[in-house]
Amino acid sequence: MDWPIAEVARMSGVTARTLRHYDAIGLLPPARIGANGHRYYTARQLLVLQQILVLRAVGLGLPEIGRVLADQVDEVEALRGHHRRLLAERDRLGALAATVSRTIAELEQSRKDGIPMAINRPENLFEGVVPSQYQENLRDFPEHAEAVARHVAGMSLRDIEAGQRERTAQMIRLAELMAAGHPADAEPVQAEIDAQYRTLTALRAVSTDEYRAMGRSCVDNDAWRTAYEAIAPGLAAYQRDAIDAYAGTRLG
Numbered sequence: 006m007d008w009p010i011a012e013v014a015r016m017s018g019v020t021a022r023t024l025r026h027y028d029a030i031g032l033l034p035p036a037r038i039g040a041n042g043h044r045y046y047t048a049r050q051l052l053v054l055q056q057i058l059v060l061r062a063v064g065l066g067l068p069e070i071g072r073v074l075a076d077q078v079d080e081v082e083a084l085r086g087h088h089r090r091l092l093a094e095r096d097r098l099g100a101l102a103a104t105v106s107r108t109i110a111e112l113e114q115s116r117k118d119g120i121p122m123a124i125n126r127p128e129n130l131f132e133g134v135v136p137s138q139y140q141e142n143l144r145d146f147p148e149h150a151e152a153v154a155r156h157v158a159g160m161s162l163r164d165i166e167a168g169q170r171e172r173t174a175q176m177i178r179l180a181e182l183m184a185a186g187h188p189a190d191a192e193p194v195q196a197e198i199d200a201q202y203r204t205l206t207a208l209r210a211v212s213t214d215e216y217r218a219m220g221r222s223c224v225d226n227d228a229w230r231t232a233y234e235a236i237a238p239g240l241a242a243y244q245r246d247a248i249d250a251y252a253g254t255r256l257g
Contacts, residue, residue: 007036008051010044017054024054026147032071033057056083059091067151102235145222146215152208175201179244180237189246190254198251213256220248 014021027033028044033053035044046054053074060070077083175197182194205211211219223229223244233241 007045007047009039010035010046013046013051013054017051017058019054019058020145023145023147027054027057027067030067030071032067032074062091066153067147145226146219149205149209149211149215149219156208176233176236176240176244179247180240183237183240183243189243190250194247195251195255198247199255202251202256213252216256217249217252220245220252223248 008016010021010024013019014024024033024044028035033050036047036050037045039045056074057070060073065073073083179194179197182191182197187194202211202216205216205219223233223241230241233244
């Protein structure tokens, strides 16, 4: 039995565009291409796609996934390895949830006391946070995800961690602006979005439409929405709206 690309996209949650990209880079060729030009996939390709998605979920970039798939010789052993990665990711998410919960409690206490939050060990803010999650959030934008992967490949671990800390800090600053009652198109909010946009375009050109689509993904992409909502409820939609306002006023 085989399934057309549209059905595979529906079942897996991966867009047809992404599946075509996986084919173009040799990561997941279809079993066959029909007379109508449509791609068709068998159970074997679905198993490979499952592995790709699992590896993406634990933070591997597409080049690394290609090497893993090329090197593995036994599917059961490969799945055992993926299972170990998932258990490690479960533990990491637990640590991340505890980190966010601790930060919320400390922020609430500092506001109650009327004094700024004291950060005695700043590294505690980032426990459970890993850079790979940023690339996973870009899975619907494969060209940009590849640009990020190439950029990260040339960075030291210290620089990668610093970049992730800054992205987390950006989310927290945006949450603080939201909590302060600033609308999404307010100047302080737009200044934060401008910094984010400049970071994106330092890697590759990002069109107005693509940036708007990235903004919508803050809500539509489960992983992205979860990351924002872990910082503050409503932050995903706030980020989306801020990006939409930025695209309309500054990018035309």
